[in-house]
Amino acid sequence: MNPLVELNNITYKAQNKTILDIPEFQICAGEFLGIMGPNGAGKSTLLKVLAFLENQSSGAILYRGEVIPKGNVPLELRRKFSIALQQSLLLDGTVFHNIAIGLTLRKMPKTVIKEKVAHWLELFGISHLAKKNALYLSGGEAQRVNLARAMIIEPEILFLDEPFSALDFPTKIKLMEDFKGIIETARTTAVFVSHDLMEINYLTNRLAIIVNGEVKQSGPTPRVLEHPNSSTASFLNEWKKFYPLAR
Amino acid sequence: MELLIDGIKKAFDMILSGDREVFAITWLTLKVCLISILISTLIGLPLGILLGLTRFKGRRILLLFINIGMGLPPVVAGLWITMLLWRSGPLGDLTLLYSPTAIVMAQILVSLPIVTSLTCTAFQQISEKMLLQIKALGATRMQTLIILIKQLKIAILAAIMAGFGRVIAEVGAAMMVGGNILGDTRILTTTIVMEVSKGNFDIALALSFILLSVALLITAALTFLQQRKRIS
């Protein structure tokens, strides 16, 4: 497996507090990587560092084996990734406009944008919302727009921070199925933060558990879930009480 | 009451009879005010954005002075410009005192702080997370700026309107640096002051209606721009 993005002795500090301390970590091409951990563990921060959105305090980040100069990430590289942040931060404008924005910024022709947006609206079942102001959407609707906005770019790596948290159960199942299909067809590499073992179990093929800013365990999802190590057992076993794993 | 009706009658007379002098004064008022607010916007918008989005040394002191500047009495602004342009002053060689340019300078001085400060306030309310999200969508710095300006259109236009309100209402500075010279620096507000001091209340009232109409027209245009096409 050749790593797409590689972290080397990364630390991330904010206000003199170390939030991330990661000696080594990789995202490999084609994988669907899950990240789990308690609140405040540093998952969202890790996602932003991996997507070159936040600068690490020390250490190096490599893309396809090449060190990317800190604070000077080429635009073309940034544009290979897309990220749906934990909060759906939508712009004051129509849903159409919000979903189109990644393509608009990349100066795609208008006709192409129209076609693609229509396609993704359809896929997420929100075609009827196209002309609505995105600020007036419900939490679940906003989350779909947030997801569609990230996926329409067809990124090399898709970063998702708890993208299904506000969806009702049937919608979540439906969307997850569709989502899995889309990702597998497009062979998109994806990194996925979630608190939901069901989502993790269904979607990801590798899982990293992060606690207190450190990656405590990582490996194939079923193996991590079945054999937590001494530092992840307490976190994972709580979950397993409620989710007997049948996989 | 009679005075009011006289004033309205007079105003219609003046406008309908196409009084050259009134027309010239109104035109100059419009020109001076629009140029002032345009320049204030051209400087105040970028400055406000810079102050709102970035953190640098001396930023808070600068902001403090700008906020104080919002309440700068026009006569003080007029005094400063007069001293600057006085024959023996630093810019005396330009012989700009008692010219429309001098009025524009004074009006910029009183409106720039308003435009800057209100723009800054608007941009400061953009959260770090929103900035990150826009960057994450693949925006360059320039594109980010354009998105933010569009998002904050309402607040920005409100800042410009507030600045324009100050400029169109201003009289003390215009009197001092312009001198109320007929055909040269006489604008509506200074004419009104003059007519009142001469006891010509009907003319003053008529001019005040014209002034109000001008202010109303411009503000209505800006409001239209501001409130246009807000989808729900």
Ligand SMILES: Nc1ncnc2c1ncn2[C@@H]1O[C@H](COP(=O)(O)OP(=O)(O)OP(=O)(O)O)[C@@H](O)[C@H]1O
């Ligand atoms: N800019 C910042 N300044 C100070 N502290 C920060 C900053 N960003 C993150 N933190 C802190 O770092 C820690 C990790 O935050 P992060 O958002 O990565 O957690 P998380 O694992 O995503 O949590 P959650 O499950 O609640 O989303 C938290 O304690 C947070 O308060």
Ligand SMILES: [Mg+2]
């Ligand atoms: Mg988080």
